[in-house]
Amino acid sequence: MNAAAGRLRSMVRKEFLAVLRDRRSRITLILPPILQLVLFGFASTLEVKHVTLGVYDRDHGAWSQEVVDSLAGSPNVKRLVRLDSPRAVRRAIDDRDVIGVVSFAEDFSANVTAGRPAEVQAVLDGRRSNASQIVGGYLNTIVAAVGAQVRGSPAPAPGSTLATNWFNPNLDYLWFTMPALVVTIAALSVLSITGQSVARERELGTFDQLLVSPLRIHEILAGKIAPALALGLFNASVYLVLIPFVFGIPFTGSVLMFYLALCCYLTALIGAGLLVSILSQTQQQAFLGTFLIVVPLILLSGFSAPVDNMPAWLQMVAQADPLKHFLIVSEGVFLKSMPARDVLANTWPLVVIAAVTLTGSGLFFRSRLG
Amino acid sequence: MSDARRIAALLVKESLQIVRDPSTLLIAFGLPPLLLFLFGYAINLDTARTHIGLALLDRSEAAQSLATAFGHSRWFDVAVRDSVAPLKADLISGRVRGIVVVPLDFGRRTAAGGADIQVITDGSIPNTATFVAAYAEGVRASWAAARQAEGGATIAAAAPGAGGISVSTRYWFNPEMTSRFFLVPGSMAIVLTMIGTLLTSLIIAREWERGTMEALMATPIGMGEFIASKVLPYFFLGLGSAIVCTVLAVTVFGVPFRGSPWALLAIVSAFMVPALGQGLFISAATKSQFVASQIALLTAFLPALLLSGFLYEISSMPAWIQVLTYCVPVRYLIPLLQSVFLAGDIWNLFLPNMLAMLGFGAVFFYLTIRVTHRRVA
Numbered sequence: 126m127n128a129a130a131g132r133l134r135s136m137v138r139k140e141f142l143a144v145l146r147d148r149r150s151r152i153t154l155i156l157p158p159i160l161q162l163v164l165f166g167f168a169s170t171l172e173v174k175h176v177t178l179g180v181y182d183r184d185h186g187a188w189s190q191e192v193v194d195s196l197a198g199s200p201n202v203k204r205l206v207r208l209d210s211p212r213a214v215r216r217a218i219d220d221r222d223v224i225g226v227v228s229f230a231e232d233f234s235a236n237v238t239a240g241r242p243a244e245v246q247a248v249l250d251g252r253r254s255n256a257s258q259i260v261g262g263y264l265n266t267i268v269a270a271v272g273a274q275v276r277g278s279p280a281p282a283p284g285s286t287l288a289t290n291w292f293n294p295n296l297d298y299l300w301f302t303m304p305a306l307v308v309t310i311a312a313l314s315v316l317s318i319t320g321q322s323v324a325r326e327r328e329l330g331t332f333d334q335l336l337v338s339p340l341r342i343h344e345i346l347a348g349k350i351a352p353a354l355a356l357g358l359f360n361a362s363v364y365l366v367l368i369p370f371v372f373g374i375p376f377t378g379s380v381l382m383f384y385l386a387l388c389c390y391l392t393a394l395i396g397a398g399l400l401v402s403i404l405s406q407t408q409q410q411a412f413l414g415t416f417l418i419v420v421p422l423i424l425l426s427g428f429s430a431p432v433d434n435m436p437a438w439l440q441m442v443a444q445a446d447p448l449k450h451f452l453i454v455s456e457g458v459f460l461k462s463m464p465a466r467d468v469l470a471n472t473w474p475l476v477v478i479a480a481v482t483l484t485g486s487g488l489f490f491r492s493r494l495g
Numbered sequence: 496m497s498d499a500r501r502i503a504a505l506l507v508k509e510s511l512q513i514v515r516d517p518s519t520l521l522i523a524f525g526l527p528p529l530l531l532f533l534f535g536y537a538i539n540l541d542t543a544r545t546h547i548g549l550a551l552l553d554r555s556e557a558a559q560s561l562a563t564a565f566g567h568s569r570w571f572d573v574a575v576r577d578s579v580a581p582l583k584a585d586l587i588s589g590r591v592r593g594i595v596v597v598p599l600d601f602g603r604r605t606a607a608g609g610a611d612i613q614v615i616t617d618g619s620i621p622n623t624a625t626f627v628a629a630y631a632e633g634v635r636a637s638w639a640a641a642r643q644a645e646g647g648a649t650i651a652a653a654a655p656g657a658g659g660i661s662v663s664t665r666y667w668f669n670p671e672m673t674s675r676f677f678l679v680p681g682s683m684a685i686v687l688t689m690i691g692t693l694l695t696s697l698i699i700a701r702e703w704e705r706g707t708m709e710a711l712m713a714t715p716i717g718m719g720e721f722i723a724s725k726v727l728p729y730f731f732l733g734l735g736s737a738i739v740c741t742v743l744a745v746t747v748f749g750v751p752f753r754g755s756p757w758a759l760l761a762i763v764s765a766f767m768v769p770a771l772g773q774g775l776f777i778s779a780a781t782k783s784q785f786v787a788s789q790i791a792l793l794t795a796f797l798p799a800l801l802l803s804g805f806l807y808e809i810s811s812m813p814a815w816i817q818v819l820t821y822c823v824p825v826r827y828l829i830p831l832l833q834s835v836f837l838a839g840d841i842w843n844l845f846l847p848n849m850l851a852m853l854g855f856g857a858v859f860f861y862l863t864i865r866v867t868h869r870r871v872a
Contacts, residue, residue, distance in 0.1 A: 149781070153789040161793065165801045167813050171622050174811045192660070203810070218667060219841045221830055224810075237660060245662045251669025252677055252833040256808045261664045262629075272660040285611050286635050288628035291586065293618030301621055313792065321785055409697050410518040412788045416693065416796075417526065420685075421533055429806055430538045431623060433545065433592070439536055453589055460619045467588045 132340055136348030143325075144318060144352045154318065158310050158360045162367065166306055170298040173259040175203035179217045179226035182207070186234025188275070192245060195267050196227065201260075218250050224260055225249035237275055292460040300374050304459040305428045307364045308452045311387075312394055312422060315357045316415050319398030322349045323490075324411035342490055346483070349402075350395050357391040358384075368459070378458030382468045386454045389475040393447040396482025403489045422448050450474045501716055505724030512698075513728055522694055523732045527686045527740045534682040535675050535748045538806075545627060548582035548591040549575045555602020557642075561612070564638040565595065570630045579615075592617045593627035609639065668753075668837040679750050680836040681805040683740045684828050685796070687763065690733045691770025692777070692795035693788070699725060699778035700787035718864055726771045733770070737763040744836070754835035758845065762831045765849040769824035770795070772859025779866045798823040805829050824855045 145151050178196065182189050197205055206223055208214050217223045228246040236243035247264050249257035293300045326332040335345060365383070369376045397418060405411035423429070425439070426448035432440055443449045450471045457463030457471075513519045551562055565573045574591065576582055585591045596613040604610035614631045616624035669676045702708040711721065741759065744750040773795060781787045801807060802816070803825040809817055820826045827848040834841050 147783070147786075149783065149786050153786050157789060157793045161797065164816065164819075165797065168801050168816050169807050170811050171807065172811050173808050176810055188660075216843070219834075219838060220844045221834075243660050245660060247662055247664045249664060249666050251666035251672060252830070252837050253808070255674060255677075256811075257666055258672055261666075264664065265662050268660050268662045275660065285609075286614055286628070286632035287611055288614045288616060288632075290616045290618035290624050290628075293621065293624075296618055296621040296624055298621050301619060317789060317792070321788075325785075405518075407516075407518075407701075408784045409516070409701060412697055412784070413518045413522050413694070416689070417521070417529070420530065421537075424533045424537050431620060433623075435537050443537075456619045457587070457589075461587045463587055470588070 129341075129344070133344050133347060136340055136344055137351045140322070140348045140352050141355075143322075144356075154314060154356055155359075158314055159363060159367070161310050161313075162303070162306050162364060166299060166302050166372070169302050169306075171255070172298050173256045173263075174201050176201060176224045176256070176260055177204045177206060177222065178202055178260075179206045179208045179214060179223040181209070181211075181214050181226055181228040183231045184229040184233040186229075186237075188234040188237040188243070188271075189229040191274070192227070192229070192268060192271050195271055196264075199263065199267055201263050214248070218248065221250065221252075223250075224253060224256060225264075227264065299372065300460060301456070303364075303368045303372055303374050304455040305426075305452055307361060307368070308390075308426065308448055308455050309423050309428055310364075311357050311361055311391065312448055313419060314360060315353050315391055315394045316398045316401075316419050317412070318356060319349065319353045319395045320401050320405075320411045320415035321408055322353075323399065323402035324405040324408045327405075328407050342487060346399065346487060346490065349399060350392070353395045353398065354388070354391050357394070358387065361387055374459060376459050377462035378468070379465065382463075382465055383454070383458045386451060386458075386468055386472045386475065389472050389479060390447055390451040390454075393475045393479040393482060396479050396486055397447070399486040400482055400489065403486055403493065422446050425449060426452050428452060444474065445478065447475055447478050498720065502720050502724055505716065505720065506727060509724055509728045513732065519694060519698075519732075523690055523736045524739055526689060527683075527736050528743055530682045530686055531679055531740060531743050531748065534678040538674070538678055544570060544572050545593070545623060545630075546572045546574070546591045547593040547595060547627060547631070548585055549573050550579040550582055550594055550596045551575055551577055552579075552599045553597055553601040555605075557602045557605040557610075558597045560642070561597060561601075561635065561638050565631075565634055568630070568634050570626075571634075586615065586617055589617070592620065592623050593631065595631050605642075675748055676750050676837060677833050678805075679744045679748050680832040681803075681829055683737060683744070683832055684766075684803060684805060684825050685799050686736055686740055687733050687766055687828075688770055688795050688799040688825055690729060690736060691767050692774040693791045694732075695726070695729050695771055695774030696777040696781075696787045696791045697784055699775060700782060700784045703778065703782035704784055712867075718867070722775065722860065722863065726775060729771055729774075730764075730767050733767045734760065734763060750836055752836055753839040755840055758840045758842075759835050762828070762835060762845065762849065765852045766824065766828045768856030769852050769859055772856045772863065773824070776859045776863045776866065779863050795825075799825040802826065803829045824852050827851045 144154070180193055180196075182193065193205065196202055206217065208217055208226060214226045214228070218226060226248050228248070230244070230246070233243050233245070245264075245268050247261065249261055251257060290296050323332070326335060365376065365380070368374050398415065401414040401418065402411050405414055425432070425443040425446045428448070432443050432449060435443065453471045454463070454468055457467060549562055549565055551558055562575055565571060574585070579594060579596055582591060582594045586594060594615040596615065598611070598613065601610045601612070612631070612635055614628050616627045618624050666672055699708070702711070737759070741752065745752050774791065777790050777794070778787050781790060799805070802820045802823050804820070809820050809826070812820070831845055831848055834844055
């Protein structure tokens, strides 16, 4: 028993040294995750603000000016560019100087004044279809407001819808992104260090030395798991402090439940990373292999687009993605004060994934011995 | 030995190294279909049916009729309950993304003229929350309008268009607004970044790690030949996988290709210059596979995904990040790829962006040469 504990301790110590000995590796493991959080936290927004629109006004009337003034006053519009010919319109959109152009026909103001239906023509850049669709929505709202003004006092609305946003009252996109980045950045760093762990030994030739040592397979694997787990816990703890105190995003749930789910999540990731590492011959293969799994894992997690929007069969595939489950937990404990029952409901799939990947690693490791 | 023969020999050596390692070929020709597939199907920014709960506190005929209208909406999958409490738990667990509350006095107020409903959204996913609120109001408004029309209460003021202003919106290049059409060309940028920067940085860092780099430099080859022989095989690997991507995008995903193949090749070639330069620079500066891989991930892959304008609109980012995006070569590539597929050859747009990419390439190659000289000396 004592001998086993001693073996395990020296194996873990060796693995920590392998990861932390080099100063540049240390910096690479600690600094980028924090940089990523700040940089990508602000960058990954699906909101559309500060757009530049073109205006092609053949009317030069009071009402077209009214619409243009409303557009200029919108907080979502940064700049309006005057265009004076269909060619200029074409060119402004082609060259992506503007995201879209609003045009008025010669008789626009005349029609409005006479009470005839008047139409504002909008052309939007379909190459940026997500942003264009949202801008199309803004245009409708702004023009509808001017239209209401034309009718004089707005007609009494027969009922309305009052919307309340729970968990994130102002629908601040950062509140969604930050808890999601905890999930994706942890996956990137944990997978890249475990992915290298076995492959590096094989490339350097120390793998055979490990095999002839008195260490058992589970002891070797435990040694490989420890530094990645420690690193993942460390990074997540830094985020847990930074996100509420620096970015002002509430952490409403239970810290204990968060760490419980986090440990299961990290173990599931480590299992996947080890599997890649054991199957690779060289560090290069391990890195590329890690990459080949990390991209689908992120894309299927619901970070870039909701899982609900995916086709049903792909939603089934996403069930095998640890990021998908932990993303729900992370958003839940940060914003929704998610009760233990819901956290556990999303944690047991992580335990299953961890069990499968770790068992797989053990089996492959054993088969490499033979 | 003549220069040409030296370069040829080196090129053969490098190409053999690529062909012999299955992982390199997997990345060049296996990753493109996988990524295109994921961006084609998994990343759907066009909202599909959303699960919502409907708390029907009122049992009047009007309330029932509104519930039916929600049930028939093609935007929602509705679970009807008679109180809000059970739906709150569903909102927390994520089983529903919004709750529509039809209040107790809904029927009475509807009879009296007009009644309000309440919508509670899951703000933890802001875009879905906005969608639920807007479309719930849409369902309610069209229900109210239909009821008014049935009741014969067609007041002139309610008829839309009478003296009103409407917007007719057209989307150029992508009239049906299929998000796949701009995501699939964009994902090609990710593939090229992978090959150009990640793969190259890793492979050359390995040579440094093993000392074969110094061995090569001790031979009579010049710096230019040396860099060319390292980089050219990956350049062609990049072009090859761009062709694979394009063929797949057009045949499997039905993305239109309105530009010319030559323009596409020119764009891809222009981008491969900074991508390879960056990979070369990272490997020369770090000389360690692990550090190189992490730096390539941080400075090439993640920016390609997040700062390039591919998934997230650059103009919406805070000003300091917008400035930073100008330092990311892939930012100049995304608009060109989207244009060459969806719009056509717009050289006004292509040339300045290609120049910018080549400029970055020149800087990276210059830095690589400086770092390498210093390291060896």
